[in-house]
Amino acid sequence: MSNTPAPALSVLDLVPVRTGQTSAQAVAASLGVAQAADRLGYRRYWFAEHHNMPAVASTAPPVLIAAAAARTERIRVGSGGVMLPNHSPLIVAEQFAALEAIAPGRIDLGIGRAPGSDPVITQLLRQSGTTSDVDRFPDNINDIVALVSGEGATVRFTSGSTYGVHATPAATTTPEVWLLGSSDYSARLAAAFGLPYVFANHFSGEGLERALALYRTEFQPNEQHPEPRTFLTANVIAAPTAEEAEERALPQLHMMARLRTNMPLVPLETVEQAKANRDFDGLAETIMAQARSRWFVGTGADAASALSSFAQQHGVDEVMISPVAAAYDGEPADAAPGRIQTLELLAADLLG
Known part of the structure; x- marks a missing residue:
């Protein structure tokens, strides 16, 4: 490995649910991963928002964040992210102000503009009457930043x-707001507001x-954020052998192919189920190969080295990994040995 400083590591969690696993078991498994990240020295642990x-x-990221905060001691916990069009800005501000009161100095509020679901669920969410206008997204960001402040x-x-209007009566600390995205729009908006960007x-x-060039070039400094601040996310699987890492990658690759080809969505396969699955055509195989080319899959040393090079290439000092290692048949339903193994192997090389 090179002499360049190793990047800090963080975790993004979608709380995966595999075949035969209940929601309760999936949440228990993810909370175990959060505790491992806290123990190993990871910087932050974020929960994504997806529906149906x-x-x-x-x-429900705020609920999961509260549970993770109660089970950890020092790691920052947050959303990656809250999909703002699904929610009232005031409700988001109140939820995260309350989380900040539960775990002062440890809460991140990552905000995204995408719905995080299909059109039917998006419509159901918006029937509640508590959602925000997607066209007012920039104004809503400003409102939330103001509401959570003292x-x-x-x-x-x-x-x-x-x-x-105050999100909480007597705030002494505030959650850190991040803008999330995968487009020029989100990069430019984060730069214009002088906010951290992912x-x-x-x-x-x-x-x-x-996107990174736009964000860094157009960034407007302010008292809270005098310089642009960003990190990157990446799908990562580390295992004792490259063969095991590739096997643990297969179920998530299958899910990616299902999403991109409009195949029926199912619970995440186990490794054995994925290896026996012959349902995918040439297009799906191409999609999986393209996705796999951007993932970091291999032994702990190889994955760590590749992540360090990735961080150095893009000028970031932190990488948020999505540990997408699937389970083998027989592994406990309320635990995630493959995901924790990924965290442990990376930590051994990058976190000391």
Whole structure:
């Protein structure tokens, strides 16, 4: 490995649900991974927001964040992210102000603009009457930043009168707000607001270099963030052997192919189920090969070295890994040995 400083490591969790696993067992497994990340010295642990997917149980990031905060001691916990069009900005601000009160100095509020679901679920979410207008996304970001601050926000009426609003009565610390995205729009918005930014490289690596260049070039410094601050996400699997790592990658690759080819979604396969599956055609195989080319899969030493080079190439000092190692038949349903193994092997090389 080179003499360049090793990047800090963080974790992104979608709370995967595999065949035969209940939601309760999937959540228990993810909380075990969060505790391992805390023990091993990872910097932060974020939960994504997705809805109505058989293989994903991360539907409510604030609830999962509270559970993880209660089971960890020093790691930052947060959202990666809250999909703002699904929610009222005030409710998001209140939830994360409450989380900050539970774990002061340890809460990250990552915010995204995508719905995180299909059109039917998006419509159901918006029927609740508590969602925000996607066209007002920039204004809603400003509102949330103000609401979680100690000073709060001010509502101004057409009559000229004002009304003070606070997400919590007496904040002394605030959650750190991050903008998430995989497009020029999100990069430019984060730069204009002078906020930290994360490119969703784990989902789509296309446009990475351009997005980072736009963010860094157009960044508007402020008192809280005098310089641009960013890190990258990546799908990672580390195992004692390269063969095991590739086997543990196969179920997630199958899920990616299902998503991209509109095949019916199912719970995540076990390794044995994935190896026996012959349902995928040439297009699906091409999609899986393209996805695999952007993942970091191999022994701990090989994955760690590749991640270090990746961080150095893009000028970041932190990489948030999505540990997508699937399970073998017979592994405990309420634990995630492959995902924890990935964290442990990377930590041995990069976190000392």
